[in-house]
Amino acid sequence: MKPEQEQRVVEQRLRGSGFRWTTQRALIVRTALATxxxxxxxxxxxxxxxxxxxxxxxxxxxxxxxxxxAGFVEGLDTGDGGRRFEHVIGHAHHDHMVCLSCARIFExxxxxxxxxxxxxxxxIGFRIERHSLRIHGVCRDCQRSKKER
Amino acid sequence: MKPEQEQRVVEQRLRGSGFRWTTQRALIVRTALATxxxxxxxxxxxxxxxxxxxxxxxxxxxxxxxxxxAGFVEGLDTGDGGRRFEHVIGHAHHDHMVCLSCARIFExxxxxxxxxxxxxxxxIGFRIERHSLRIHGVCRDCQRSKKER
DNA sequence: GTAGGTGCAAACCTTTTGCAGCATG
DNA sequence: CATGCTGCAAAAGGTTTGCACCTAC
Numbered sequence: 001m002k003p004e005q006e007q008r009v010v011e012q013r014l015r016g017s018g019f020r021w022t023t024q025r026a027l028i029v030r031t032a033l034a035t036x037x038x039x040x041x042x043x044x045x046x047x048x049x050x051x052x053x054x055x056x057x058x059x060x061x062x063x064x065x066x067x068x069x070a071g072f073v074e075g076l077d078t079g080d081g082g083r084r085f086e087h088v089i090g091h092a093h094h095d096h097m098v099c100l101s102c103a104r105i106f107e108x109x110x111x112x113x114x115x116x117x118x119x120x121x122x123x124i125g126f127r128i129e130r131h132s133l134r135i136h137g138v139c140r141d142c143q144r145s146k147k148e149r
Numbered sequence: 150m151k152p153e154q155e156q157r158v159v160e161q162r163l164r165g166s167g168f169r170w171t172t173q174r175a176l177i178v179r180t181a182l183a184t185x186x187x188x189x190x191x192x193x194x195x196x197x198x199x200x201x202x203x204x205x206x207x208x209x210x211x212x213x214x215x216x217x218x219a220g221f222v223e224g225l226d227t228g229d230g231g232r233r234f235e236h237v238i239g240h241a242h243h244d245h246m247v248c249l250s251c252a253r254i255f256e257x258x259x260x261x262x263x264x265x266x267x268x269x270x271x272x273i274g275f276r277i278e279r280h281s282l283r284i285h286g287v288c289r290d291c292q293r294s295k296k297e298r
Numbered sequence: 299g300t301a302g303g304t305g306c307a308a309a310c311c312t313t314t315t316g317c318a319g320c321a322t323g
Numbered sequence: 324c325a326t327g328c329t330g331c332a333a334a335a336g337g338t339t340t341g342c343a344c345c346t347a348c
Contacts (some may be wrong), residue, residue, distance in 0.1 A: 020347055045183030056305045077226035082337060097275050110269045115285060120259045125289030126246050133282045135266060169322055205330045
C-alpha cells in the first residue's frame with residue numbers, strides 16, 4: 001500500500017468514528033507514516049515542525065493517543081520512562097528484541113509464540129486485546145565486538 | 150524459604166558485592182519481601198514510612214536499583230510512564246496478563262513460550278538476558294460484569 | 299452555530315541528582 | 324577514618340491538562 005493510500009485509510013476511519021480531519025492531524029499522520037523507525041513523540045514533533053513550526057506538542061500527543069486507540073500506531077515502553085511508537089499499517093504484527101549494548105531494535109515474528117499466548121489466555125478466561133513481548137539481550141554484532149576487545 | 154531467610158540471602162549477596170548493609174536497606178528489603186503484589190516505588194515508600202517516617206524517597210529508589218541489578222527484584226513498565234516491581238526470590242519466572250478494565254495483573258507460565266523465544270533469538274544470533282511479555286486484555290470477571298450490565 | 303481541536307504554558311508524576319552530613323566496615 | 328549511604332530539595336524528562344481561541348462540519 002502506498003503512503004497516500006495509507007493516509008486515506010486513516011482519514012476515513014477517523015472520520016467514520018466521528019473525529020475531525022484537521023490540517024494538523026493530516027500533517028502528523030503523514031509524518032508518522034513516513035517514519036519507518038521507532039520514533040518518540042518528540043521525534044515526531046520535530047519532524048512535523050520542520051514542515052509547520054506552529055504544531056503544538058500537545059496536539060502531537062493527543063493525536064498519537066487517537067491513533068493508538070484506533071490501532072494505527074503502537075507504543076512500546078523504552079524502560080526508562082519514555083515510549084517509542086511505530087505505525088502499524090501494512091506492517092504485520094511482530095515482537096521486538098532490544099540490544100542492551102547498542103540499543104538497536106530487532107523485529108521478529110513467530111507464529112507459535114502467538115498461538116501459545118492464546119492457549120495460556122484461554123486457560124484463565126482472559127480475552128487478549130494486544131500484547132507486547134520485548135526480549136532484552138545482546139545482538140550478534142555486539143557479542144562479536146566484545147570478543148574482539 | 151522463609152522471609153527472614155530470604156532477607157539474609159539478600160544481605161549476604163549485597164555485602165559480598167561490597168555494598169553496605171544499612172538500617173534503611175534492611176527495612177526496605179524486609180518491606181519489599183513482605184509485599185506480594187506488584188508494588189510501585191511510592192507504595193514501598195509508604196509502607197516503609199509506616200515503620201520509620203524518616204526514610205527518604207531517594208533511598209527507596211536507590212535501593213530498588215541495587216536490588217534490581219542484583220536480580221532480587223524485577224521492574225515492569227506500566228505503560229503510563231511508571232513501573233511496578235515484584236521480588237523474585239523463591240518465585241519462579243512468569244509472564245503477565247494485565248486487565249485493561251480492572252488493572253489486575255495475572256501471572257502465568259508457559260514453558261513452550263520460553264523455548265520459542267530462544268529459538269527465535271538463535272535465528273538472528275541474539276543472546277537473551279531477560280524478557281518481558283505483557284498481554285493486555287480483559288479478564289474473565291470483567292468480561293462477565295460487562296455482559297451483566 | 300456548535301462541538302471538537304489547537305496552542306500555550308503550567309501542572310503533573312515518576313525518577314534522578316547535587317550536596318552536606320552521617321554511619322558503616 | 325575513608326568511603327559509601329542518606330535525606331532533602333531541586334531538577335529532569337516525559338506526558339497531561341485548563342483555558343481561551345479557532346475551525347471543521
